[in-house]
Amino acid sequence: MIIEICANSFASAKAAQDGGADRIELCSQLSVGGLTPSLGLIEKVIIELVIPVHILIRPRSGNFTYSEEEFDVMLRDIAFCSEIGCAGIVSGVLDHHLEVDKKRTAKLIEVCKGMDFTFNRAFDWVQDPKEEIQKLIDLKADRVLTSGLQKSAVEGMSLLKELQEIAQGKIEIMPGGGINVDNVMEFKNAGFKSVHLSALSQKQTLYQAPKIPMHNTALFEEGLIAFSDKEKIDKVVKLVSE
Secondary structure, rough: OOEEEEEOHHHHHHHHHHHHOOOOEEEEHHOOOOOOOOHHHHHHHHOOOOOOOEEEEOOOOOOOOHHHHHHHHHHHHHHHHHHHHEEEEEEEEEEOOOOOOOHHHHHHHHOOOEEEEEEEEEHOOOHHHHHHHHHHOOOOOOEEEEOOOOOOOOOOOOHHHHHHHHHHHOOEEEOOOOOOOOHHHHHHHHHOOOEEEOOOOOOHHHHHOOOOOOOOOOHHOOOOOOOOOOOHHHHHHHHHHH
């Protein structure tokens, strides 16, 4: 069974390699479901490690429905990953009805030529997973990362097995979400070829608590997108220019 580690830093990527994992999905900001890592981090991991690297391409948190400008950023990031020698890309685009955006997903797969393409956990937001998995099969995605539309892959095991039956080897179903040493054998015994997990531990790096927080809990609501507002900027600029 292939063990894929969701690595959020160089230290995590090296731990995956040293621990014997088969590949990594490199990302940042696990607290919001993962975002595209910096180009510097991608380069360091590719140059200094030998483990196969798949890069998460997700330009922001909030949802998986992107503007033209955001999608252009995604394509540019994929081009960089191709040039530097990444083994694969992990990404996903939904439309406003929470269905797989076939046109944009097809474009992502096209520019990933020579690299694996994994449709990410955007899949866990779809309304009809059996219909949507067929779209990904038609698009010739290599695999889909999913918890079976549940909070954890263990809870979604029933649907994961159904999707595997539907896929018939035409697309790999890779369980992810809450997988750990206590339950990983359930997925191996169920016949899945690979699993995705983060294997996280935490450590405190500060000697004392900071006086003011830098985390803004108001920005963690699903579906909410924060952006710089042109009108507000205009008002501030005019005010200080008087």
